[in-house]
Amino acid sequence: MPSIKLQSSGGEIFEVDVEIVKQSVTIKTILEDLGMNDEGDHDPVPLPNVNAAILKKVIQWCTHHEDDPPPPKVYENKEKRTDDIPVWDQEFLKVDQGTLFELNLAANYLDIKGLLDVTCKTVANMVNRKTPEEIHKTFNLKNDFTGPGREAQVQQENQRCEEK
Amino acid sequence: MDQIQSGRGEEAQFQGRGRGVGGPKGTAPAGHVLADHQWPPPSPPWGRGGAPGWRHQDNGRRRRRVTSGCGLARGSSAMVFSNNDEGLINKKLPKELLLRIFSFLDIVTLCRCAQISKAWNILALDGSNWQRIDLFNFQTDVEGRVVENISKRCGGFLRKLSLRGCIGVGDSSLKTFAQNCRNIEHLNLNGCTKITDSTCYSLSRFCSKLKHLDLTSCVSITNSSLKGISEGCRNLEYLNLSWCDQITKDGIEALVRGCRGLKALLLRGCTQLEDEALKHIQNYCHELVSLNLQSCSRITDEALGLNCPRLQILEAARCSHLTDAGFTLLARNCHELEKMDLEECILITDSTLIQLSIHCPKLQALSLSHCELITDDGILHLSNSTCGHERLRVLELDNCLLITDVALEHLENCRGLERLELYDCQQVTRAGIKRMRAQLPHVKVHAYFAPVTPPTAVAGSGQRLCRCCVIL
Numbered sequence: 258m259p260s261i262k263l264q265s266s267g268g269e270i271f272e273v274d275v276e277i278v279k280q281s282v283t284i285k286t287i288l289e290d291l292g293m294n295d296e297g298d299h300d301p302v303p304l305p306n307v308n309a310a311i312l313k314k315v316i317q318w319c320t321h322h323e324d325d326p327p328p329p330k331v332y333e334n335k336e337k338r339t340d341d342i343p344v345w346d347q348e349f350l351k352v353d354q355g356t357l358f359e360l361n362l363a364a365n366y367l368d369i370k371g372l373l374d375v376t377c378k379t380v381a382n383m384v385n386r387k388t389p390e391e392i393h394k395t396f397n398l399k400n401d402f403t404g405p406g407r408e409a410q411v412q413q414e415n416q417r418c419e420e421k
Numbered sequence: 422m423d424q425i426q427s428g429r430g431e432e433a434q435f436q437g438r439g440r441g442v443g444g445p446k447g448t449a450p451a452g453h454v455l456a457d458h459q460w461p462p463p464s465p466p467w468g469r470g471g472a473p474g475w476r477h478q479d480n481g482r483r484r485r486r487v488t489s490g491c492g493l494a495r496g497s498s499a500m501v502f503s504n505n506d507e508g509l510i511n512k513k514l515p516k517e518l519l520l521r522i523f524s525f526l527d528i529v530t531l532c533r534c535a536q537i538s539k540a541w542n543i544l545a546l547d548g549s550n551w552q553r554i555d556l557f558n559f560q561t562d563v564e565g566r567v568v569e570n571i572s573k574r575c576g577g578f579l580r581k582l583s584l585r586g587c588i589g590v591g592d593s594s595l596k597t598f599a600q601n602c603r604n605i606e607h608l609n610l611n612g613c614t615k616i617t618d619s620t621c622y623s624l625s626r627f628c629s630k631l632k633h634l635d636l637t638s639c640v641s642i643t644n645s646s647l648k649g650i651s652e653g654c655r656n657l658e659y660l661n662l663s664w665c666d667q668i669t670k671d672g673i674e675a676l677v678r679g680c681r682g683l684k685a686l687l688l689r690g691c692t693q694l695e696d697e698a699l700k701h702i703q704n705y706c707h708e709l710v711s712l713n714l715q716s717c718s719r720i721t722d723e724a725l726g727l728n729c730p731r732l733q734i735l736e737a738a739r740c741s742h743l744t745d746a747g748f749t750l751l752a753r754n755c756h757e758l759e760k761m762d763l764e765e766c767i768l769i770t771d772s773t774l775i776q777l778s779i780h781c782p783k784l785q786a787l788s789l790s791h792c793e794l795i796t797d798d799g800i801l802h803l804s805n806s807t808c809g810h811e812r813l814r815v816l817e818l819d820n821c822l823l824i825t826d827v828a829l830e831h832l833e834n835c836r837g838l839e840r841l842e843l844y845d846c847q848q849v850t851r852a853g854i855k856r857m858r859a860q861l862p863h864v865k866v867h868a869y870f871a872p873v874t875p876p877t878a879v880a881g882s883g884q885r886l887c888r889c890c891v892i893l
Contacts, residue, residue: 339525358513365518377518380510381525389536396510401538 261288262301263316265309270301273316280319282368306366311359314349318372321345325371339378339385346375354396511540519544528554528571551575555583563587565594572601581607585635588612592619599623606630611637611661621646625653633659637687640665644672651679658682663689663713670698677705685711689736692718699724707731714740715762722747726754733757738764738788745772752780759783764790764817771799778806788817790842795821800828809835819844819867826853833860843868 261278263271279285287302304312342350350357357376364372383395393400510519523531523544528551535545554571556563568590572579579602584590590613599605599620605628610616616639624631631654636642642665650657657680662668668691677683683706688694694717702709703726711734712727714720720740725747732755737743743766752758752773758781763769769792777784785808789795795818803809803816813835818824825848832838838861843849846868854866 337525354509355513358510361514361518373521377522378525380522384522384534385526385530387530387533389533392533392537396508398508398511398537398541401540 261299263312264301264303265307265312266305267309269309269312271309271312271316273319274323277316277319277323280322280369280371281315282370284367304367307363308359311356311363314356314360315363315367315369315372318346318349319369321349322371339381342375342378342382347379350375350379516544520547520549523547523550526550528556546574548575548578551578553581554579555585556587557583557585564589565591568594569597572598576601577604579605581605583609584613585609585611586613588614591615592617592623595620596623599627603627604630607633609633609635610639611635613639614641617641618643618646618649622649625649627653629653630656632656635659635661636665637661637663638665640667643667644669644675647672647676651676655679656682659685661685661687662691663687664691666690666692669693670695670701673698674701677701681705682708684708685734687711687713688717689713689715690717692716695719696721696724699727703728710734712736716740718742722750725751727751728754730755731757733759733783735760736762737766738762738790739766741765741767744768745770745776748773749776752776756780757783759812760786762788763792764788766792768794770794771796771802774799775802778802778809782807783812784808785812786815787813788815788842789821790817791820793820793822796823797825797828797831800824801831804831804834811837813837814839816840817842818846821846822848824849826850826856829853829857833857835861838864840865841867845869 259275260272261275263273263278263284265271275288279288284302284304291299307315350360352360357379360372361376361380364376384392387395392398514522523534526534531545531550535542537545551574554575556567563584568584568587571582582598582602582605590610592615595610595616596619600623608624608628608631610620616636618641621636621642622645624634634650634654634657636646642662644667647668650660660676660680660683668688673688673694686702686706686709688698694714696719699714699720702712707729708731709729710731712729712732713734713736715736715738717740719742720737721742722744725743727750735751735755735758743763745768748763748769749772753776758777761777761784763773769789771794774789774795777787787803800818803813814837816832816835816838818828819842822845824843824846829849830853832841841864843854843866849868851870854868858864858866
């Protein structure tokens with residue numbers, strides 16, 4: 258099976274099967290634009306936005322998902338669920354926050370819908386149904402509503418959503 | 422009305438309460454890391470979690486960021502991150518990714534996110550998150566005020582709202598909702614039993630873009646609602662009036678005069694409806710694709726001369742007065758039929774199946790449950806037809822007492838069959854089913870064979886002794 262070379266931001270080269278890496282619409286487009294579909298030795302495809310560690314993980318994900326059916330067309334009315342992340346992906350994404358966000362970014366830049374969805378859902382699950390205090394703690398966020406009045410005001414406005 | 426409403430959905434600008442971004446100006450409080458410096462420090466756009474300028478003024482020392490108004494600082498020992506790790510999510514992820522993540526959050530969480538920080542406030546309140554809301558999971562908690570608050574928050578962005586099962590919601594909250602959310606297209610009020618015609622008047626007045634409306638079990642709805650809807654909601658394509666049993670033919674007539682684009686009309690349990698109602702429907706609703714008349718027991722054959730050539734789905738369970746004559750009429754007009762539920766249309770015979778076989782080549786699912794006059798012969802015709810060979814996926818023959826294993830042989834021709842119901846078909850045997858499944862290995866057959874009754878005691882063995890009493 259033909260393979261292509263990908264180059265991370267730091268210059269490291271990864272050789273990967275073409276079919277695996279075509280899950281990235283970005284890479285697929287680059288290959289088509291550069292006429293790199295035929296056999297032969299080619300220059301590596303540079304990916305300046307993705308570092309080696311993350312690229313390695315992305316390739317790992319794509320390899321595991323090589324035989325997945327193509328993602329369904331997105332319908333406006335489709336319900337958004339977060340409880341349907343496959344078990345393998347859940348384990349794959351048990352990483353520190355920094356890595357998780359980098360994977361999210363990479364999936365976005367490389368336009369890999371499946372990876373983008375599971376990373377977004379994983380982060381969403383870290384937020385969903387938490388109290389504001391828990392969210393602050395999880396993501397180490399600063400509450401910057403300056404002035405005592407403002408914070409209370411915002412809290413009130415938004416708590417009305419939960420009031421009976 | 423909340424001032425923050427404006428401008429949302431496009432470039433998300435944070436609009437404070439008349440004051441500029443950043444809070445009070447002057448010098449920083451004494452003891453603050455920025456004491457003797459300008460307060461507030463020059464700040465970048467708030468989208469990326471904090472002013473980088475702060476870090477430079479830190480003198481290179483790692484310290485906790487203690488600021489007034491910081492919820493975490495007060496008495497908290499949880500600050501184990503260095504400055505560089507703070508708000509990693511905001512530093513790494515651009516706005517469009519954060520919005521994408523937020524799109525997976527339920528509305529309660531969204532409101533909590535709006536309290537986290539200024540940046541998250543903007544993101545949480547972005548219009549894209551408030552286009553579709555489903556309160557089904559909160560139904561017992563949802564009362565009028567919640568609906569009103571949500572409608573004020575979402576305003577013109579809300580396209581789809583489900584209040585299914587929210588029994589606490591009433592007319593006045595829905596009036597507020599209608600006034601605020603005039604772009605609503607899809608509204609589910611299934612089970613909102615408190616609402617009356619007044620709600621439908623509100624929808625008629627304010628919600629002209631409504632396409633999909635579910636009023637199942639809103640039993641106080643009368644013909645007046647339908648008149649209102651017909652005047653104000655002319656884009657309606659789907660209307661569910663199941664169990665609104667005060668509806669009569671007059672209401673239907675009013676409805677269809679205005680809502681000629683109706684594609685789906687569900688009238689299950691509207692027991693007062695008679696044939697004339699269907700005459701009105703067929704006069705105006707030529708786009709009709711789906712019609713549900715379950716339990717409209719007054720309907721007779723006259724109603725089925727439906728001039729609705731696009732009809733794909735007909736549910737007529739328990740319309741027990743319908744006969745072959747009616748279905749013959751129907752089949753000759755409606756060649757697009759795909760799904761038919763004729764459960765308990767007890768008068769129909771094989772003749773109906775023959776007509777369907779001839780005129781309805783697209784038939785995929787057919788229920789003949791309790792149609793006791795159907796025989797193997799009808800199944801023969803069905804199996805040999807165009808629809809039988811390729812299209813038929815689901816067939817329900819439970820309680821069809823005349824069906825035998827012969828019918829199963831005929832069904833071996835139906836290569837697309839996926840599901841077959843045979844409960845209480847007392848003449849069908851296990852062997853028959855097994856033979857059929859050998860030809861159609863993918864079909865799911867649902868049948869039940871009661872365990873054989875144990876034989877009674879041989880006669881003449883004398884009286885039996887019961888354990889708890891002695892028979893003399």
